[in-house]
Amino acid sequence: MSGPGTDLARPRVAVTSAAPELYQKLIDLHVTAERQAVEAGLAAGLVALVRVRASQLNGCAFCVDLHTSEAAGHGEDTRRLHALPVWRESGLFTARERAALALTEAITLLAETRVPDAVYATAAAEFSEPExxxxxxxxxxxxxxxxxxxxxxxxPRPR
Structure with a gap:
């Protein structure tokens, strides 16, 4: 049988150690983006929620694990973390968070969504241009x- 998830045990190239300079540049970009997000006024907890949601959509077990812990460290409620996949139906997220999550989904699923104008406009109404x-x-x-x-x-990292 073949398909998504059927070859998880097969070894793959460790792109982080096989191309360490590029990986470090991505880490540097991440650090800069995180710093500038906070400087622009985005709450660290919101950025963590966005990271978790994108990682869920992409099926990235490592990043879901990492950023769920990060969100909890920023004071995020466990109930909301569990409800993140159904954020639209949960009623647990603010209008600002819903706008960020909708934009996150549209960007992450770019080939499917092309980032609809309505999603972008809703985000633009909730966030300043720098945010x-x-x-x-x-x-x-x-x-x-x-x-x-x-x-x-x-x-995911071993516990």
Whole structure:
């Protein structure tokens, strides 16, 4: 049988150690994006939620594990973390968070959504231009990490 998830045990190239300079550049971009997001006024907890949601959509077990812990460290409620996949139906998220999550999904599922004008307009109404730019960068960077981790089959950290 073949298909998604059927070859998880097969070894893959460790892109992080096979191309350490590029990986370090991505880490540097992540650090810069995180700093600038906070400087622009985005709450660290919101950025963590965005990272978790993108990682869920991309099926990145490593990043879901990492950023769920990060969100909890920023004071995020466990109930909301569990409800993140059904954020639209839960009623647990603010209008600002819903706008960020909708934009995150649209960017992450770019080939399917093309980032609809309505989704973008809702986000633009909730966030200042600097915040919105940083939100787009946060989603872009986590998607890059997700693609590396999923392709390399990097799983959650051992506990």
């Amino acid at each position: 919105l730019a940083q939100l787009v960068w946060a989603v872009t960077v986590i998607n890059a990490f997700n693609r590396l981790a999923v392709t390399s089959r990097i799983g």
